[in-house]
Amino acid sequence: MTLVYVVAGEASGDVLGARLIAAMRARAGGIEVAGIGGARMAEQGVASLFPMQELALMGLAEVLPKLFRLRRRLEQTEADIAARRPDIVVTIDSPGFTLRLLRRIAPLGLRRVHYVAPQVWAWRQGRVKHFPGLWDRLLCLLPFEPDFFAPHGLNPVFVGHPVLESGADAGDPARFRARFGLAESARSLILMPGSRRTETARLMPVFGATVERLRPRFPDLVPVLAAAPALAGELQAQAAAWPRPPLIVTNVAERYDAFAGAEAALTKSGTSTLELALAGVPMAVTYRVNPISAMLARRLIKVPHVAMINLLAGQELVPELLQDACTPERLSAEIASLLGDPERAAAQRAGFSAALSTLAIAGSASPSEAAATAVLDLL
Template identity: 85%
Template sequence: MTRIYVVAGEASGDVLGARLIAAMRAQAGNIEVAGIGGARMAEQGVASLFPMQELALMGLAEVLPKIVRLRRRLDQAVADIEARRPDIVVTIDSPGFTLRLLRRIAPLGLRRVQYVAPQVWAWRQGRVRHFPGLWDRLLCLLPFEPDFFAPHGLNPVFVGHPVLESGAGAGDAARFRARFDLAETARPLILMPGSRRTETSRLMPVFGATVERLHARFPGLVPVLAAAPALAGELQAEAAGWSRPPLIVTDIADRYDAFAAAAAALTKSGTSTLELALAGVPMAVTYRVNPISAFLVRRLVKVKHAAMINLLAADALVPELLQETCTPDRLAAEIGSLLGNPALAAAQRAGFATALATLAAPGASAPSEAAAARVLELL
């Protein structure tokens, strides 16, 4: 039996891993899968070596206090892979952990695949010189990435972006309104503060104050908080003091139904911008990290935009309010413009379609199918 070891370090990687496993089984028959993942990979039969949430950290200031525990988890993963001797190891995103893991297991002589390219094209481009020898194949989600990595002999392959098979654009607005007993005049506002505690702890207070300001202008506004299941209880408690506590959605189907009903969205930067764009939801993008992390990033960043949809469009298609501009007044002004100006919202939607067209997998394959084929080729 073919044995594959899959490592995901956060919620988005867990989704990618689950789809990849399902696609590999469809193409290769029965395979044995072990590794590290969350609820979605568990549905595919993967009993995680340890809780995936322990790896979901971002930023120097957030990682340093956990460095000893992370080293223990890295040692544990290396030992498990050495004991199992899988045919292929697939690491998904989370480069702070996965690239160290790939380096540690290199002496074992196993085939290795990194799924989701490290975003060194965005900042600290010199790090690319450390990558040769880490993997046999690099699966890229963005169409411009192979041109960056190929000159360094890193075997990049564009497989398309998995957001296109997420179902984010296939939600049912009427079903969402019926489920939560919303009037037709209600205007849902999607709030996406992230899937990490380090993200939500910084953004939730700002989101709450932003909603307070918007209610004065738009009394029919209904905040809808899209929460990672593991954080739903904490976020609900944090939002309990809002004058209009948000509806909480954790299920993917409910989230996409909410997208279909939404008037606008306020989201952290990342893949969520692509999901919202696929659903045609006009948005503003924000983010806030530890000031030390922000200082370091700003000295090293090489791209003009933080939002993925803006990078694809090569333009400021959606407003980005980062760090010191991540304030309730600024966010309320941008969301208010989208709610009050249909032409502005329509312009965003038109730009979304053009940008998303660049993410299609080569040929007629779904992204997960293209990725699975590239992994199985190594057998």
Template identity: 75%
Template sequence: MTRIYLVAGEASGDVLGARLIEALRRQRDDLEFIGIGGARMAEQGLASLFPMQDLAVMGLAEILPRVMKLRQRLAQAVADVSARKPDILITIDSPGFTLRLLRAVAPLGIRRVHYVAPQVWAWRQGRVKHFPGLWDRLLCLLPFEPAFFQPFGLNPVFVGHPVLQSGADRGDALRFRTVFGLDGGARPLILMPGSRRTETARLMPVFRETVALLTARHPALVPVLAAAPAIASELGAMAAGWPIRPIIVTDPETRYDAFAAAAAALTKSGTSTLELALAGVPMAVTYRVNPLSALFARRLIKVPHVAMINLLARHALVPELLQQECNPELLARTIATLLDNPVAAAEQRAGFAAALATLQAPAGALPADAAARAIIETLSA
């Protein structure tokens, strides 16, 4: 058997890993899968070395108290890779952990593939000089990434974006309305404040006031809060005092049903913009960080837009309301335009299709299959 060691460090990587295992099995029947993953990879038969949740920490405030634990888990992973001698090591996203692992096992001579390119093209581009020697192949999700990484000898290959396999475009609007007792006149507004507590703490009060302004003019509006399961109860408590208490959805199926029923969305920047675009939901993007952090970021960011859908479209397809513009009055006016002006909403939807087409894997393959093919090629090299 050919032994494949996979490492995922957070929920999105766990989903990618599970799809990758399925795709690899479709191409080869002599593969054994070991490593570190979560529930989705466990469904594919992978017994995790330790709970993936031990690695799923974000932000300085969360990481500092767990530095020693993370170091122990890194040492444990290195020892396991050394002992089990896989034919290939595949690390999935989570660069804070996975890139350290790749560097630590480099002397072993094991083939290494990193899945999801670090987004150094967006800011702090100088970090790319630390990557040569970390992997044999870099699997990129975005079509413009290979051109950035190729000059550094990092062997990039574009494999398509997994959002195309997410199911975000296959939600059931009628099911959502039935489950939550919404009549045909109700107009759901999707609110996506992020999954990190530092994000939600800044955005939730702004969303509350935005909803209050909007519902005064649009009484049929129904706020729907898409929440990461880990912080759903906290967001529910924060929303308890809202003028209209939002529906809270946590699992992907219900979230995608909400997308299918939605009139518009207000979301933080990130992959959520791609999910909403795939579902055809007109949106505005917003974000707010500490003013000092924003000043620092402006000097380092090298891209013209923060919303991924705008980067793909190469223009401001959806409004980006950041920092001082992340205020209830402006957000409410922007969303109201999408609710009241069918032309504005239709223009966004038309742009979504062209932007998302750039995410298709070569030769029309599913992204997971394209990634699996690149890994098989690396094994055979």
């Protein structure tokens, strides 16, 4: 048996890990897997060393009270790897934990792969000098990443972006309308304020005021709030005071069904822009952080766009309304333009197709198949 040790620290990494394991087993027999993961990796037979949720922490205020526990979990994982002596270790994203783990297990002489390149190309590029020696192969999701990492001897391989396997483009609008009893003539607006309280706290009031400004011109507009399951009740309570409370969708299938029937979306920056683009939903992108963080970000960020779909397109394909521009007046004007101007919406959709085409690798291999090939080749 070949033992592959896979470490994922959050839900997106759990999905990537499960797909990778399935793709490796489809290509090679005798694959045994251990490590850390969630429900999706458990479906592939991984008994997680400890609950993955203990690693899904973001932000200084969230991490500081749990530093001691995180250090213990790091030591526990290192000890488990040393005891098992796997044929290869695959760490997935979650750099705050996984990169420390890779450094600690370096003396063991095991083959190591890191899946999802750290986005140091976007800001604080000098951090890349700390990476040599951490892995034998770096699996990149974005087409421009190998050119950034290769000069540093970091062995990057472009495997394609997992959004292409997400099913975001396969939703059923009729099923969504039936689920919520909507008329076929209803026009829906997707609202995606993020999956962390720090994000939703800043964006939910702005989203509510934006919907209210749109209501006189678009009285049949139905807001649909895509909420992380852990925050659904909290966001529903916040939105209950809106003059037009939104429909709430929490699971992936419902979200993609909502995408299929939507005419526009208002989303925070992140992977959600790629999901919406794959579903062909015209959008405006926004974000707001505290002023000090924004000031630091302006000095450190090295890329011309915040939205991933814009980075891929090489232009501002979708409007980015950040910080002071994140106002109900500006957001409602952009959404009204998308709803009222079919040509502008069509231009965005055409741009989406071209940008997303850069996320696929040559040939017919899916991203998970390409990732599995890279890992197995190293073995």
